[in-house]
Amino acid sequence: MSAVGEGATIAVTGATGFVGVALVHELVDAGYRVVGISERLQPPDAIRDILSEYIATDLTSAWPAINAVDAIVHLAGLAAVGPSFTEPQRYIECNSRMVTNMFEHMLSHAWHGRIVVVSSGAVYTNAEGRAPLSEDDECAATSPYVVSKLLLENQTDYYRRLGGDAVVARPFNHIGPGQSRGFIVPDLTAAVLKSGPGETIEVGNLNTARDYTDVRDVARAYRLLLEHRQLRHGVYNVCSGKALDGWDVLMTICDVLDVAVPPVLAHDARALDSAFTVGSSERLTNETGWRPEVSIRQSIADFVLDQQLLEAGILEKR
Secondary structure (H helix, E strand, O other): OOOOOOOOEEEEEOOOOHHHHHHHHHHHHOOOEEEEEEOOOOOOHHHHOOOOEEEEOOOOOOOOOOOOOOEEEEOOOOOOHHHHOOOHHHHHHHHHHHHHHHHHHHHHOOOOOEEEEEOOHHHEOOOOOOOOEOOOOOEOOOOHHHHHHHHHHHHHHHHHHOOOEEEEEEEOEEEOOOOOOOOHHHHHHHHHHHOOOOOOEEEOOOOOEEEEEEHHHHHHHHHHHHHOOOOOOOEEEEOOOOEEEHHHHHHHHHHHHOOOOOOEEEOOOOOOOOOEOOEOOHHHHHHHOOOOOOOHHHHHHHHHHHHHHHHOOOOOOO
């Protein structure tokens, strides 16, 4: 198995996204050159000056012609579960086609570098118990988004069978500075910031408990999966091993903002929502030494500060 060496050049697809920006910083800080790839015409200020090269392209059309890279982290793709129910064909076709184009290009050019393909912890079936989910637990197609990720994982497995060096990461929920709306911390923060004293906020289901990891810890996990030469498995969970429900998240946000928890009008859960999901990263820890380092409270505090700087016009929207 190959692994990246000192000063290697790494391509990051989806480099302008929430995780992509964090990963670019993680890789550059570790001494790597980074080629950013995204649909966005220009990279955000947060990474503009630290990229070695930037390529704006549609990965569903073809893999771009770029200078030699030593490894790839594939983050690009449609990422939210909810909208996939109204656009199932788009999610499945888009996420699958990107991987198909990437693998076909690498095989046709006899390229043998390592690829970290990012799937999702959402692939696991609804768990009745509260035991942490391992990579060997059952998966289920609970949404079009999950269907696209399971297909991506099968494509990666086939690429490995053809001799490619690829590994799948299954990150659970991640949070932190730079995350966009459509996820629990950004949505709850926006609702609290916009509400007046005693004003009711309308939110999604807060009774579900999820495993949250700071995006910077997630980025470090991807770097370690690139670097470790003798990985013994094809799939690795990236998670904290701790579950937090929506009420805990809301109370932490209010504590960080030093405001009272507002009255809440919460919507019912989706039929396929699991009440409790927590993962095990034991495999990743045993093989790479990775452990989460940023506390959930610190992650939320950093996100809230990020939003306040955005509203003040001090920080550019990513």
